Amino acid sequence: MTVPEQDPTGLTHLDARGRARMVDVGDKPVTGRTAVAEARVRMRPDVAARLVAGDLPKGDALPVARIAGIQAAKRTPELIPLCHGIALTAVEVEIDVDAEAGTARVTGTARAADRTGVEMEAMTAVSVAALTLYDLVKAVQRDVVITDVRLRRKTGGRSGDVELP
Amino acid sequence: MTVPEQDPTGLTHLDARGRARMVDVGDKPVTGRTAVAEARVRMRPDVAARLVAGDLPKGDALPVARIAGIQAAKRTPELIPLCHGIALTAVEVEIDVDAEAGTARVTGTARAADRTGVEMEAMTAVSVAALTLYDLVKAVQRDVVITDVRLRRKTGGRSGDVELP
Amino acid sequence: MTVPEQDPTGLTHLDARGRARMVDVGDKPVTGRTAVAEARVRMRPDVAARLVAGDLPKGDALPVARIAGIQAAKRTPELIPLCHGIALTAVEVEIDVDAEAGTARVTGTARAADRTGVEMEAMTAVSVAALTLYDLVKAVQRDVVITDVRLRRKTGGRSGDVELP
Amino acid sequence: MTVPEQDPTGLTHLDARGRARMVDVGDKPVTGRTAVAEARVRMRPDVAARLVAGDLPKGDALPVARIAGIQAAKRTPELIPLCHGIALTAVEVEIDVDAEAGTARVTGTARAADRTGVEMEAMTAVSVAALTLYDLVKAVQRDVVITDVRLRRKTGGRSGDVELP
Amino acid sequence: MTVPEQDPTGLTHLDARGRARMVDVGDKPVTGRTAVAEARVRMRPDVAARLVAGDLPKGDALPVARIAGIQAAKRTPELIPLCHGIALTAVEVEIDVDAEAGTARVTGTARAADRTGVEMEAMTAVSVAALTLYDLVKAVQRDVVITDVRLRRKTGGRSGDVELP
Amino acid sequence: MTVPEQDPTGLTHLDARGRARMVDVGDKPVTGRTAVAEARVRMRPDVAARLVAGDLPKGDALPVARIAGIQAAKRTPELIPLCHGIALTAVEVEIDVDAEAGTARVTGTARAADRTGVEMEAMTAVSVAALTLYDLVKAVQRDVVITDVRLRRKTGGRSGDVELP
16 A cells, blocks of 8 residues: 655655555576466366367367466566566466366466566466366356466575466 | 368458457447456465565565556557557456465456457456566565466446356 | 455455556547647757758667657557557657757647547657657767656547647 | 757747657447458478477467467557557457468457457467467577568447458 | 669568667777656646546556566567667656646656677666556546657767756 | 367367477577568569659658558567567668669668567568558559568577678
């Protein structure tokens, strides 16, 4: 919350506390970075079966969702206001469908050699791939839910390798 | 799945079935459209308390997340490959934090007068607002999870008013 | 400023007052809209003379600045967070250089048939055209100043025709 | 070519002739518009065979190219400076590979109900789909050529239906 | 101004002089770069007071304007045609309101380690933040003016540290 | 073509073969890279003469096309789904018109110091510059054709210097 502060000169400083900013990463070393994120899309088994078969009104959903995820990863700094621009060296989006359970699991991997991590790139990739799946099945099932969007693993940077449960 | 078909002329047609396309909405009437979507971000209660207080390393998170969601709604057709461009007449993103439970509920509303619905705009708004919250708290807690991203309500179009549980 | 409010359920509502939103224009009628904006770029007379002659390190500045302004007008809703998307029917950017006075006057005109005005499109066009002029002369003069960015005229909408001094 | 003209007041008008502008389409009626464009990508027969088989270093090229073309159509006004924004009602990109001849023919169709035609949207769709094919086969063959990018058909607007040879 | 030149082969070379280009910075060393720019927005004192209080029709303007400025800095190469892409390491936008004088001063700071300076990123940040303030107060006051957009300081590169008056 | 594979756990893996991905360039060394591409635009001699004279309905086409090509080069990773983001150090677009033959030859040069080549940036620059020329002459001649879009030269990277016929 922005907290205006009145200073003796009568000028109102709005930036005292809470002011959003892109934090300075200029002094951090360039290291290899990896992040793996995951999302789940829950639908009816019959819809998941059509997803696997590529039999949906807008066409075969899986390649579209993977490409949408890859492209979104590259645009992360445009979408997430305080993210730094990062030259990604690799992005992969994988979708595994368990038709019986009615679940599509989206896994996204982002890599870079940079001063800051690529968690947001991986998280954005899986979110947008999941949204695209939603878009492509929504004509068939309206109450599909995207859930468990989370980071699974990251390597590089000060915190080193981290595996999340 | 693209299914190449060999026709008598020896030409391989790749578009027989499964070919992704932006479906034609040219014959659908222009009607008022509304969609409300929702997402939840789960974090520790102490992190939720700092979110409410605007006390996070990158600054006050809530206005940033709301604006990120609004801007993302406008860019939905760039992110979701088979979505049509829509001139939104209104977008709102609301964030309610239950600090005790450690949950932020993001609600997004999109409106337009168009030939096609605005579900994806509302879903994209809440997803990107949730990703932005994730970005702003991740320095404090690493295993924050975005969950239950779903449509709550839609009005307009052939299916009329729909309330989802 | 976001003002958190505690309600009886214990939930913190952050949206009570001050919450940024794209205001709803769905009920406003579609009318013809025009806006004319202006900016001035002040430089040394010798720099202005080189601008007229097209003799600058990055090439002829004036077509570049005009095109940059036109393209920026189309991207106004991406740049200005709470602006609505508008289908512009015309954009023009004009640059008049008074080499003796060392001034370039940028005039931008935007037109649309829409529910909301095109002031921001005209203002964005002249601002980005002026920034582009700055970029193209800055190798020659460092302290160029952009000034008097303002709306000159608007037509259409509830307020009708308005001429600003 | 910009032609500076000196007027009696000593002001240099750069906009007399040749000044680029987005022409005003505000007075044109809204009509249904269609445009079909085409491009050819010429490669070795063995490369075309791998394209059909989806056996290329970056993966299956055809769905990627089709989606790239569809997405590019939507971004035409950002790429082509003097194009108007258009709310496309449909976009399709089709790719036919003649493996024996070593040719991929890309056909793009754009539709809208608007004041101006959608030729550039169809042309941009096939160009970017062809560039994407080039990107995906270039590791296998370096001298692939994109050729015969042209409009095949347009309907709607003042000129009515036009079929190009 | 583009100057077509007729050469003996009968070919018209349009690029002889004045042709716009992104100048080659490949041979310049990577150094730490900082730029600070400033803009002023002039409004009535009562409007400035509402700006400080966050009491405006579209909501609390200051966080929106700061975020718009930060995001615009990242998109500078898209807006300013001949600017190079730069991986910014930090961006900050600060707004000080002197309600009595009716002035908002926008200060923008951009940092990078790159081959070329970040002046345009700082200038673009303050311009777009100022345009956003304009957008958010224009319903209350129509003749708000953005003025004195200029560079205040730059460090790094061949010219070293420069302070502008 | 995506090939779903059923594994013993009952999970359908869609990524076995053919799955599109941004290949990992993280282990490739950073080297200086150049690429030169070319496109031809074929029109009637009288239209080519008007192009040279800058006498076209939307204004002087050549500076617009050059700038469109430069800007498109910077946006290549947004347009071509599996391209990596590259910090270009230079982009040039040159247009030579042979009015007698009715041909405009567009030459685009891209440079960078990066882990991957800049062929797609040069190819995208000439394609979008050619599309822009098409847009600017299409009111005068409808059946203009873009042809021979190809790479002419590349330097840097594993394959060293390559000259294409």
